[in-house]
Each structure stands twice: as structure tokens, then as C-alpha cells.
Amino acid sequence: MSKYTRPAAAGIAAAAIAALCAVPLISTSAQAARTTSTSHSKHVLLISVDGMHQSDLDWYVATHPKSALAELTRSGREYTKASTSNPSDSDPGGTALMTGGNPRSTGVYYDVEYSHKVDEPGAACTPGHAATGGNVVYDSPDDALPGVPDLSTGAAHAFPSFDENGSIYGSAGADRNPALIMNLKNDASSFDKSTFPINPATCKSIMPWDYLGDNSIFQVIHAAGLRTAWSDKHAIYMSFNGPGSQGKSIDDFFGPEIDSQAVMPNGKPYPQDDDWAHIDAATKQYDGYKVQAMLNEIDGLDHSGKNHVGTPAIFGMNFQTVSVAQKIRSTPADLISDGHGGYTTSAPQPGGYQWLNGKLVPGPVLSSAFASVDAQLGRMVAELAKKGLAGSTTIFVTAKHGQSPQDPSKLVTVQDGPIVDAINAEWAKTHPGKTLIVAGTSDDLWQSYLSDNSQAAANFVKSYLWDHTAKGFNASKAPVTVQHSGLTHIWAGAQAARFFGVPVGNGRYPDVFGKVQEGVVYAKPTKLAEHGGMNAGDRHVLMIVNGAGVRPQVVRTPVETTQVAPTVLALLGLNPNSLRAVQVEGTRVLPGAVAHTGR
Missing domain, CATH: 3.40.720.10 (Alkaline Phosphatase, subunit A)
Structure with missing residues (x-):
């Protein structure tokens, strides 16, 4: 992972x-715990x-x-x-x-x-x-x-x-x-x-x-x-x-x-x-x-x-x-x-x-x-x-x-580290000394947790992900470029809370959550597939x-x-x-x- x-x-x-x-x-x-069920199993x-x-x-x-x-x-x-x-x-x-x-x-x-x-x-x-x-x-x-x-x-x-x-x-x-x-x-x-x-x-x-x-x-x-x-x-x-x-x-x-x-x-x-x-x-x-x-x-x-x-x-x-x-x-x-x-x-x-x-x-x-x-x-x-x-x-x-x-033929491996680093660097331009993305997991979905969990900060990450391309490799390890950082949909802040059906102040759900384009895996070009995402x-x-x-x-x-x-x-x-x-x-x-x- x-x-x-x-x-x-x-x-x-x-x-x-x-x-x-x-x-x-x-x-x-x-x-x-007991019920009146007619059970056939011990x-x-x-x-x-x-x-x-x-x-x-x-x-x-x-x-x-x-x-x-x-x-x-x-x-x-x-x-x-x-x-x-x-x-x-x-x-x-x-x-x-x-x-x-x-x-x-x-x-x-x-x-x-x-x-x-x-x-x-x-x-x-x-x-x-x-x-x-x-x-x-x-x-x-x-x-x-x-x-x-x-x-x-x-x-x-x-x-x-x-x-x-x-x-x-x-x-x-x-x-x-x-x-x-x-x-x-x-x-x-x-x-x-x-x-x-x-x-x-x-x-x-x-x-x-x-x-x-x-x-x-x-x-x-x-x-x-x-x-x-x-x-x-x-x-x-x-x-x-x-x-x-x-x-x-x-x-x-x-x-x-x-x-x-x-x-x-x-x-x-x-x-x-x-x-x-x-x-x-x-x-x-x-x-x-x-x-x-x-x-x-x-x-x-x-x-x-x-x-x-x-x-x-x-x-x-x-x-x-x-x-x-x-x-x-x-x-x-x-x-x-x-x-x-x-x-x-x-x-x-x-x-x-x-x-x-x-x-x-x-x-x-x-x-x-x-x-x-x-x-x-x-x-x-x-x-x-x-x-x-x-x-x-x-x-x-x-x-x-x-x-x-x-x-x-649909595989594209993309390393997520450079994307996270770029987002944090862009945030630091207006927030000196502050790291925005502090945790997350990317396998074949995107999850980011933010030090600033305001809607504005979540929107910043969402916009960056959507507006930038990412470099990766196909199954033959040939270089390719994917749009929108490899994502097809992104939920940020309150949107993510509504997606999961929890209150905004819940504190557990990812501040930014993304569905990948089918085939995208955030990893080195050593894997053929991953799990965790939401495609079929x-x-x-x-x-x-x-x-x-x-x-x-x-x-x-x-x-x-x-x-x-x-x-x-x-x-x-x-x-x-x-x-x-x-x-x-x-x-x-x-x-x-x-x-x-x-x-």
C-alpha cells in the first residue's frame, strides 16, 4: 500500500x-440477543x-x-x-x-x-x-x-x-x-x-x-x-x-x-x-x-x-x-x-x-x-x-x-508522494511553515486528512488535485500522464461528510476523498492492482x-x-x-x- x-x-x-x-x-x-428464529444452524x-x-x-x-x-x-x-x-x-x-x-x-x-x-x-x-x-x-x-x-x-x-x-x-x-x-x-x-x-x-x-x-x-x-x-x-x-x-x-x-x-x-x-x-x-x-x-x-x-x-x-x-x-x-x-x-x-x-x-x-x-x-x-x-x-x-x-x-491494459501506477508534496508546497506559499496534508492513504482511492480541516482548506486540496495532471506508468512501464491527478470525482469537507453520511464535526472521515479513474493505482510501477477503492x-x-x-x-x-x-x-x-x-x-x-x- x-x-x-x-x-x-x-x-x-x-x-x-x-x-x-x-x-x-x-x-x-x-x-x-435471543430471538424466535427457526434456525437450521448450530x-x-x-x-x-x-x-x-x-x-x-x-x-x-x-x-x-x-x-x-x-x-x-x-x-x-x-x-x-x-x-x-x-x-x-x-x-x-x-x-x-x-x-x-x-x-x-x-x-x-x-x-x-x-x-x-x-x-x-x-x-x-x-x-x-x-x-x-x-x-x-x-x-x-x-x-x-x-x-x-x-x-x-x-x-x-x-x-x-x-x-x-x-x-x-x-x-x-x-x-x-x-x-x-x-x-x-x-x-x-x-x-x-x-x-x-x-x-x-x-x-x-x-x-x-x-x-x-x-x-x-x-x-x-x-x-x-x-x-x-x-x-x-x-x-x-x-x-x-x-x-x-x-x-x-x-x-x-x-x-x-x-x-x-x-x-x-x-x-x-x-x-x-x-x-x-x-x-x-x-x-x-x-x-x-x-x-x-x-x-x-x-x-x-x-x-x-x-x-x-x-x-x-x-x-x-x-x-x-x-x-x-x-x-x-x-x-x-x-x-x-x-x-x-x-x-x-x-x-x-x-x-x-x-x-x-x-x-x-x-x-x-x-x-x-x-x-x-x-x-x-x-x-x-x-x-x-x-x-x-x-x-x-x-x-x-x-x-x-x-x-x-x-x-x-487499464493499469496506470502513479506515485502519490510527489502530489502530496506539491500540494503542501503550494499551501505553504500563503501559510509559511504549515503542512496541510498530514495523513492519508491512496492505494486505488484518494484520502487526505488536513491539519486545517476547514472547508476552505479542503476545497484548496480538491482544486489542486482536479486542476493538475500526474505522471505515471502503464502495465508495460511506459510513461503516461493522467488528468485530474488520476481522479474522476472528489469530495471535500462537508461534501465528504455527506458522502459517508456522518456529521461534519465527526472527526474521523477523510477531509478529502477521491474516486480514481479505473486502473489508477497510487504506487510504484511494481503492482498490477490494489484494493480499497470504489470501482466495480x-x-x-x-x-x-x-x-x-x-x-x-x-x-x-x-x-x-x-x-x-x-x-x-x-x-x-x-x-x-x-x-x-x-x-x-x-x-x-x-x-x-x-x-x-x-x-
Whole structure:
């Protein structure tokens, strides 16, 4: 991702959460959560195949009619017009699945954002003072061990630790046996709390779960006395526990750090010497650990496979291999064993999509990624059947986000740093010594947070962006120039507030928010695509619901991924109205997914 921030991390204060919430958080007691729903499920398995579009599902099912995805689609309910949150980044996208809310109620706009309602980490603080504003960074830099040595070169502070808190591999992060990651226990010790934002009302760091403006399905389900579990790519996604949870609504969270150094099963670093998210063969290995956690949980064990705890009522994971295969220009797709404990990787192949016989189809690495996900889904379905849980489990297969562009001929990579520098330099001409853009994220959208959050300042940025061209590179790395800084629409100040449906004084939304021209990615010319934006490739994802009582049907009515959360509760016999976002945003149960919701 291409990100620009001040050198600290920040989130939102409890006072800001209270200001956001026009409706108090709904009680998550078992009594309040129960409903009269006729439920067919004791368990819900929720799978996010990050990056996977509806068009990808159509292609895969057509070309692999006997696959697990094809069978789940045929015998389940397929929603062909499902859209993610907007922005469609992994954090707001995942939060939407878990809360039923968009950023207007969750307050989550990106994994890297800014709030005018908090102080920077470590800032001098007197309780009750006016907030000075600060970065909101809930990401891998918040790991307790954000920098451990490179196992290949010995370079210091090269990667975060695979186990975040060093409880398995030690403070040196020497993860020479990556399979030990199954013993990981994520809790507050996984974080370096000094990187978190400061609540100006209390002068205390804001934990990631208290950042959310909405309660989560894990809070409702846990409060009803049912077991919960989730696996994701960063420990920071313990934010899904929800506000006021003390981080204890998810009984079994498993979050191996994907930004850590990729290590082959024999303990040797991958020859590419990169993290798990930049070598697709390594990403498949990484996803495999989370799949094993799912299999263990299906078997009634915890994610480590060591303790008998019972199959969770709600559990699931996200796959990363498709997302990586869509973004990387060239990467090995497979890890190859020599049969004697040694490993190597296959030769690098092109990532992303390609034109073949006049049709846009997945290239070799991406095709392999879809096949890998399908095989792993097949293992989970088979294990459910083996344990006699197929008739009492509903499976969701969807995606936190898509990826854009799919068509490589539309790609234009533009570095956002020079644009930000130019805007700040122009502002300084009439405001000496003042930096205007203090934070933001640009992937394949534009977000800017301003030191002066007046309408006039926001209009200044909007006008500059619209009136200037930007230089970039196409997929062949030939130089090109784009109009309007690569944007097609810009919302500034009050316009941005209205776009998101929040009060102007909310303090969380981007002061300037922009939709990119399709294909524009703010990055160096090393990527083929990115996510986070609002074009069709970013937001039009697959959605399958398969389980007992779910009538097979293709549903062409537009739906949103936010609707997963209330549907999960209804399937488990719990009240969807227990979710604040259901009340604030009017989020509805997916049509036809539940016979009777008791609403």
C-alpha cells in the first residue's frame, strides 16, 4: 500500500465513539440477543477469499464444474450482485462482515487513517484537554515485535515477528520451525501499546477493539454463551472483538503476522527473501496454517489442535493467496519438496489477469491461487461431513474486498508522494511553515486528512488535485500522464461528510476523498492492482451461502457484505437487532438465507 502519515499511530477516543453513536450500543446479553428464529444452524463457517470477484467465481465454476466452489454454488444460494463496504480496504471490509456496518457507523475507513479527535501516541496529556489530532494506524507496525532480524542477511529490524509477541520464537524472532505458529496465542501481549493513539479524555491508549463504533457478531454470540473463533492476517484484527469487550469476545483468535519473513517448512527463508504477502507460493503455505486451524476447530479442538473445547458457533478465516496473485507482477506459484526435507520454488510466472482468445481470464499464478483455495475449501467441507456437522453448519464464502484493475491494459501506477508534496508546497506559499496534508492513504482511492480541516482548506486540496495532471506508468512501464491527478470525482469537507453520511464535526472521515479513474493505482510501477477503492473491481465480490435450510437459488438482487453479520445471528437463533449497525444503517438479513428471522 502507498501510505503517507506522520510518524506515529493513532485511533479514536472513547469520547469520539460516544459522539458518533446516536444510538447506544445494544445489550449483548443472552436474553437480549435471543430471538424466535427457526434456525437450521448450530455452526457458521465464514470464509473471506480476499480479492475474489463474482466474475472470478463465474470463470472458475465454468472451467471447474466438479470443484468445491462449483458444488457450494450449485447447492447453495449465490448472490451475484454483492458489494463490499466503501472504502473497500481489508479493515473496513472485514469490519463490515463482523458488524453489519459501513464506515458511517463503524468509524473504520482504512487500516491507516487519521482522527481529529485523538492525540498521537506518547503525547503529553492532561485528561480532558482538547484533542490535537493524530494518525490512526492499526496494522502490523503495532506488533509487540515490529522489527526482527532478516534470517537470510542478518539485517536488523527487517520484518515483524511471525508470532507478534515473541512467545514462540523468542525476542530474536528466529522462526526456524514455522509450523510452531500453531501454538500462537494472540492477546493484548501481541501489541506494542505505545503505538496506539491516546484518548484525550483519559490519556490512555485506545485498544483496537475500542476503536470500533459498532458492536460485533462475536460480542453477541459470545454473550449468548456460544463459542467464537476467528483467524486473520494480523493480530490487530482482534479489533473484531468489538468495543468494551476487553478483547475477550473472540474465544480463539489466531493471527499469524503475514508481513513477517516467509520461511519454508524446513526453516530456511524463501530464496526471494520477502514476506508471506509477496511470494504466492509462500502465501499458500501461510494460508495453510489458518486452514489447519479451521480443521482443528471443526474437530472440536482449539486452533492449535491440542485442547478439546467444542466446535465454535461462529468461526472462519480469510485467504490471502488470491489477493497476492492479483497484485504481484511475477512470482513463484508453488513450493516444491525434494522428498528429503529440502524445498525450492517453481519458476516465477506472471501474476494478475491476461487476455486469451479475446477473453480476460486469470493468468497462471492467479489460476493456481483459485485452485489452491478451492482445494482447501474442499478439505473443510469434507471434514464437516466426516464429523457429522454438515447438516448443522452454514458456510459463507465471500470477500472483504475485490481488486482493481482486472484488465492490465487499464493499469496506470502513479506515485502519490510527489502530489502530496506539491500540494503542501503550494499551501505553504500563503501559510509559511504549515503542512496541510498530514495523513492519508491512496492505494486505488484518494484520502487526505488536513491539519486545517476547514472547508476552505479542503476545497484548496480538491482544486489542486482536479486542476493538475500526474505522471505515471502503464502495465508495460511506459510513461503516461493522467488528468485530474488520476481522479474522476472528489469530495471535500462537508461534501465528504455527506458522502459517508456522518456529521461534519465527526472527526474521523477523510477531509478529502477521491474516486480514481479505473486502473489508477497510487504506487510504484511494481503492482498490477490494489484494493480499497470504489470501482466495480474493488467492490463486486462473490457471495455464496450454503447450508441446511438454504434453498439453492441464484439471487440477482443487489446485496452488501454488511448483510452477512445479521444473517449469521439469525441463523444461530440470535437477534440481528442486537447489532447497533443493524439499527443505525437498517442492515437487513440476506434475502432467502434464513427461513424466519424473528425480526
